[in-house]
Amino acid sequence: MFKIFKGRERMIFALLGGILFLVLQVVFPSMKFTEEGTIMFLGLIGSYIVGEGISKQELGLGFKELFKSQKFQALSAGLIFVIINGIFPNFVITEEQIIGIVGLISTFILSAGVRT
16 A cells, blocks of 8 residues: 555655644744745745655655755755744845855755656
């Protein structure tokens, strides 16, 4: 039954992270993420899932290999920017600048998936 998930563990892990983010927004409405922030967060998760899906390289399933993945490192960096901007809306980086950063990181994740 679970054979359909073989090799897709990272994508499922990212999908669960996106769902958890949405659930946390419902449970904790005091988290002031703008619509753009939510779209950026879910866009990063989506680009990671696509990047893993188009990647031809099968990496190990352990956390050690996950943390070594350039796609995961880029995803983490982008999510940190989005979360900081959501928690501290008066952060020194504007939302437009974060949109640019997230766009570049998403492009890197997708290109890393194609390259491998």
